[in-house]
Amino acid sequence: MAATVTFRPARSRRLLGELERDTTRRPVEPRSLRHLGPNWFAAVMGTGIVANAAATLPLQFPGLRGAATAVWASAALLLVVLTIAFAMHRMRYPELARSHRDHPVMAHFYGAPPMALLTIGGGTLLLGRDVIGLGAALTVDWVLWSVGTVLGLMTAVAIPYRMFTHHRIEPDAAFGGWLMPVVPPMVSAAMGALLVPYAPEGQLRLTMILVCLAMFGLSLIASIVTITMIWSRLVHHDLPPANMIPTLCIVLGPLGQSVTAAGLLANAGPSVLPELYTKGLTVFSVIFGVATWGFAMLWLALAATVIVKTARAGELKFNMTWWGFTFPLGTCITGSTVLYGHTGADLFAVTAVVLYIGLVAAWAVVAAHTIRGVHTGPLLRPTPAA
Numbered sequence: 001m002a003a004t005v006t007f008r009p010a011r012s013r014r015l016l017g018e019l020e021r022d023t024t025r026r027p028v029e030p031r032s033l034r035h036l037g038p039n040w041f042a043a044v045m046g047t048g049i050v051a052n053a054a055a056t057l058p059l060q061f062p063g064l065r066g067a068a069t070a071v072w073a074s075a076a077l078l079l080v081v082l083t084i085a086f087a088m089h090r091m092r093y094p095e096l097a098r099s100h101r102d103h104p105v106m107a108h109f110y111g112a113p114p115m116a117l118l119t120i121g122g123g124t125l126l127l128g129r130d131v132i133g134l135g136a137a138l139t140v141d142w143v144l145w146s147v148g149t150v151l152g153l154m155t156a157v158a159i160p161y162r163m164f165t166h167h168r169i170e171p172d173a174a175f176g177g178w179l180m181p182v183v184p185p186m187v188s189a190a191m192g193a194l195l196v197p198y199a200p201e202g203q204l205r206l207t208m209i210l211v212c213l214a215m216f217g218l219s220l221i222a223s224i225v226t227i228t229m230i231w232s233r234l235v236h237h238d239l240p241p242a243n244m245i246p247t248l249c250i251v252l253g254p255l256g257q258s259v260t261a262a263g264l265l266a267n268a269g270p271s272v273l274p275e276l277y278t279k280g281l282t283v284f285s286v287i288f289g290v291a292t293w294g295f296a297m298l299w300l301a302l303a304a305t306v307i308v309k310t311a312r313a314g315e316l317k318f319n320m321t322w323w324g325f326t327f328p329l330g331t332c333i334t335g336s337t338v339l340y341g342h343t344g345a346d347l348f349a350v351t352a353v354v355l356y357i358g359l360v361a362a363w364a365v366v367a368a369h370t371i372r373g374v375h376t377g378p379l380l381r382p383t384p385a386a
Contacts, residue, residue: 035379036089037100040082041112042323043370047075048119049330050363055126056337057356058349069130072123079120086113104167111155111180115187115327117148122191138198145191149215152184156218174233175240176250176324178226186219186257188212190334193264197271205272209265216261223254239306242315246324248303255296256331259289263338282342289339293348296332318369320379325362329355 054068090097100106121144129137159181163169192212199205230251239245262285269278310316333355340348373379 033085033089034093034096036085037106037109038086038112039106039109039320039323040086041079041116042109042320042327043367044075044079044082044116045112045119046323046326046330046363046366047071047078048116048123049327049334050359051075051127052119052123053330053333053337053352053356053359055123056334057352058337058340059353065127065130069127072120072127073131075123076120076128079116082116083113101162102166104169104173105175105177107159107162108177108180110159111152111182111184114148114150114152114155114184117144117151118184118187118191119327121145121148122194125194138195141191141195145188145195148184149188149192152188153215155181156185156222160222172233172237174226174229175244176230176247177321178230179223179250179254182219182222182226183254183257184219185215186223186254186261189216189219190257190261190264193261193268196265196268201272209268209272212261212265216258216265219254220258223258227251227254239310242310242313243317243319243321245307245310245316246319246321248306249324249328251299251303252296252328253331255292255299256328256333256335259292259296259335260331260338262288263335263342266342267338286339286342289335289342293332293335293339296335297351300329300332318373320370322366322369325366326359329359329362333359 048071051068051072054064054071057064101110121141124132124137124144125141128140132140189212192208192215196205196209196212199208240247262281266278266281266285269281273281307316333352336348336352336355339345340352370379
């Protein structure tokens with residue numbers, strides 16, 4: 001019989017707080033790697049999307065691409081630093097690292113490392129090519145896309161499997177983080193579409209686009225199921241605790257990224273698919289994209305009102321879930337951009353620019369809080385669990 005871990009409602013309200021705390025009773029160390037978890041890779045995702053969204057933004061002006069390239073380079077450096085630190089953490093604190101997979105919140109954030117790899121890979125092709133050249137950029141992107149895709153598919157299977165067989169979930173447990181393990185294949189589909197024209201002609205290129213389409217469907221259906229559970233949780237129970245409120249924005253991730261993936265796959269179609277299928281993909285990307293974009297705007301409005309309500313009550317305190325404000329919003333920008341490219345509708349161009357201004361503002365606030373939290377705050381010096 002499989003062992004199960006039960007999470008009672010009273011304890012579930014403290015779960016996000018435990019992301020910032022040491023769950024052992026060992027003495028607290030100043031700025032220790034012990035407190036590092038996979039959720040930290042959300043900072044790479046959130047920084048990388050600022051650069052990637054700028055690369056294709058409908059409104060381009062002098063200096064934007066240069067600034068975006070600098071942000072991409074910063075995100076790439078952060079990815080390297082976090083990868084090294086994460087490896088050191090697993091070697092130095094193996095028991096704690098293994099415990100993350102059984103944590104009802106932290107386990108879901110294993111979807112962040114593959115998405116970080118995929119985001120930086122895509123940025124390398126979009127922006128890094130100006131620095132290292134197209135050939136080197138393609139090599140880096142192929143490596144990061146391949147590793148990120150494999151890891152993402154593993155999380156899409158392993159984390160739900162553990163939820164099915166190991167965790168006993170309470171009715172009010174659903175939160176935005178449940179999407180983290182199943183979204184990486186959608187990011188692979190979107191970033192893979194950029195690589196399709198560079199794949200060898202013939203069966204390899206055909207396989208590439210078909211795999212991307214399959215991952216699009218895999219992630220889309222899993223996300224729809226999960227979003228339905230999150231909606232049901234919000235309707236039938238109280239709002240989540242204040243420290244979980246930012247995770248509501250994660251729902252925007254699969255919505256915006258699916259619109260982006262559909263549009264980019266349609267763009268890649270002519271390089272490998274017959275004309276009939278290419279036209280079909282384009283039509284689908286617009287119809288699906290506009291409908292999904294509409295729901296994304298609805299969710300954005302709902303999440304914003306809940307966040308404002310929580311902030312006005314003075315309960316919105318900083319923690320690492322604030323990075324949920326960045327990457328999901330960025331996918332809505334890239335989704336709006338591809339819809340503008342396919343329809344020419346100014347509605348999507350204006351939306352992309354307005355949301356990008358909001359993204360930059362949100363990223364600046366969250367990044368500043370994170371830097372301050374690392375150097376002078378509690379992020380790497382959590383208090384012992386009670």
